[in-house]
Amino acid sequence: MEALKQKIREEGIVLSDQVLKVDAFLNHQIDPRLMQQVGHEFAERFHGQGVTKIVTIEASGIAPAVMAGLELGVPVIFARKFQSLTLKNDLLISKVFSFTKQTESTIAISAKHLTAADHVLVIDDFLANGHAAKALIDLIQQAGASVAGLGIVIEKSFQEGRGLLESEGYRIEALARVASLADGQVTFLD
C-alpha cells in the first residue's frame, strides 16, 4: 500500500535494527485519513470471505480495525489487557509475551461477544514475532470461532511471525512489509 509506505518513509523513526517507531500516525498520534485508507485496503482484501467480526487488541489496533469494520459492515472487538478490565467473569483469556517490554501480559475477550458461528478477521498494527497474533487466535479458538485471516498494518518481515502463522495455515495480508531496518533505513520487501 503505497500511501502507507510513503508515510513510514517520511514519518517513521528507526530506533534500532529491530524497532520502528510510528508514533506520528499510528501508535500515539493517529492519521484518521490514512486509517480510512488502511481500513479500505483490508476490506478489499477480505471482501467476500464471510467475515462476521473483527478482533484486535487495545490500543493501537483499534483505529485500523474500526475503519475496516465500517467498510466490511461488521462489529469490532478489542481484546483488553487484563488490568484495564472492569468485569472479570465470563472471559476468554490468553497470554502474550512482549519482547519489546520483556514482560508477559494477559489479554481477554468477553465470551459473549464471540460465538462458534463467527468467522473472524484479526487486525493488528504490527506483526513481528507473532506472539500477539497467536494470543488473539487462541481467544478466537476458545470461542469455537474460525479465523478468516490476519490483516497487519506493518509487518517486520525479518522476524519470524509470518513464517510461524503461515506454517499453521493462516492467511496474512500485510499492507507494508519491512525487509530491514539496518543502518537507520527502512527497506520494504516489495
Add this chain to the structure above:
Amino acid sequence: MEALKQKIREEGIVLSDQVLKVDAFLNHQIDPRLMQQVGHEFAERFHGQGVTKIVTIEASGIAPAVMAGLELGVPVIFARKFQSLTLKNDLLISKVFSFTKQTESTIAISAKHLTAADHVLVIDDFLANGHAAKALIDLIQQAGASVAGLGIVIEKSFQEGRGLLESEGYRIEALARVASLADGQVTFLD
C-alpha cells in the same frame, strides 16, 4: 443523539445506580457505524471552531475520536497509560484517579505532537466525575495549547463532572446525557 440513546436502551447494562456497561458497542465490542455517526455529530457541533487536533485517552476514546478526526480533517492523539509506553522521554504527564477501580494512574502525551498553536478538542467515551477530562486538559495546557471544548459520548449527568468543567469555562457537548440509573433503568436528561 437519538441513535446512540436507542443503542444504550437496547444494549446498555445497568450494573448499579452508578455504573452503566456499554461493552456491546463502545467499551469492548465497537459498532463502527454508530461510531461514524458519533464522529459526524461531534464534527457538526465543533465545526468552524478552529480545531487543529483531537486528544483522547486509550482505549475506549479512540474509535469515536478517530471518526471525529476524519470528519474534521485533523489528527488524533491518544494519551497513553504509563505502563504502555515504550519511550519515556520528552513526555507531558498527568495523573487520573479512577473511582471505578480505586487506583491512581499516570497518563502521558509526547510533547512533540502538541504545540502552543494547537486548539484541541477533547473526546472521551464517558464523563462522570471529570477526572480523566481534567487530566487531558492538564496535558494540553502543559503544551501551551488551548481547549476548544469537550466531546463526550455518554455523560453521567448525576455526577459532578459537567459542573466542575463548566465552572472552569469549558464547553461540553455530550451526545447522551444520563439523568439516572436508578432501579436498573437508564433515564436520559433530554
